[in-house]
Structure formats: structure tokens, C-alpha cells
Amino acid sequence: MSTPRILDDIGAKLAEIAAASPARDIEKNVRALLGSAFAKLDLVTREEFEVQREILAQATRRLAELEARVAALEARLEGRNDQG
Missing domain, CATH: 1.20.5 (Single alpha-helices involved in coiled-coils or other helix-helix interfaces)
Structure with a gap:
């Protein structure tokens, strides 16, 4: 296997893990919370x-x-x- 192929595989696996992790849900919730808070402000x-x-x-x-x-x-x- 060549080095770029290995890096692509590692990147794909990390993306797969990140997509399935609770961190992704936390990120979505935090973004929604911040979006709601900013919407209430006069920005x-x-x-x-x-x-x-x-x-x-x-x-x-x-x-x-x-x-x-x-x-x-x-x-x-x-x-x-x-x-x-």
C-alpha cells in the first residue's frame, strides 16, 4: 500500500468514527443552542x-x-x- 492510500484510509475511518460518536451530537446541540441564543440578541x-x-x-x-x-x-x- 502506498502512503497516500493509507492516509486516505485512516482519514475515512476517522471520519466514520467521528460521525458515529456522541461528540457529533454534542456539536449539533451546541450549535443549535448558540444559534438560538444569537437569534435572541440584536446582532x-x-x-x-x-x-x-x-x-x-x-x-x-x-x-x-x-x-x-x-x-x-x-x-x-x-x-x-x-x-x-
């Missing part, structure tokens, strides 16, 4: 988080622009009031 995906982060960054930039415009308009208004 978002990384993609959703990144989209919201970009929206917030755009809103922050826009707010800074608007604040600068308001300050400029207030300064102009003050200048007119001082002249009048």
Missing part, C-alpha cells in the same frame, strides 16, 4: 455594520459642512448688523 452582520458606519461618516461630513455654512451666514449677518 448585525459585518456587512450591515460597515454600511451603517459609512452612512454615519457621510452624515458627519454633511453636518460639518452645514455647520460651517451656518457659521459663515451668521458672520455675514453680524457684519450687516454692525454696518447698519
Whole structure:
């Protein structure tokens, strides 16, 4: 028997044992339990988080622009009031 064939046989046997073992059932139960717990939490995906982060960054930039415009308009208004 060649070495790759032996490794394939060992891998197949280990997979067979793992599939039939109680560890497999425990893994399924733990996954189900964690899935249920995560479903109850208010979690978002990384993609959703990144989209919201970009929206917030755009809103922050826009707010800074608007604040600068308001300050400029207030300064102009003050200048007119001082002249009048």
C-alpha cells in the first residue's frame, strides 16, 4: 500500500468514527443552542455594520459642512448688523 492510500484510509475511518460518536451530537446541540441564543440578541452582520458606519461618516461630513455654512451666514449677518 502506498502512503497516500493509507492516509486516505485512516482519514475515512476517522471520519466514520467521528460521525458515529456522541461528540457529533454534542456539536449539533451546541450549535443549535448558540444559534438560538444569537437569534435572541440584536446582532448585525459585518456587512450591515460597515454600511451603517459609512452612512454615519457621510452624515458627519454633511453636518460639518452645514455647520460651517451656518457659521459663515451668521458672520455675514453680524457684519450687516454692525454696518447698519
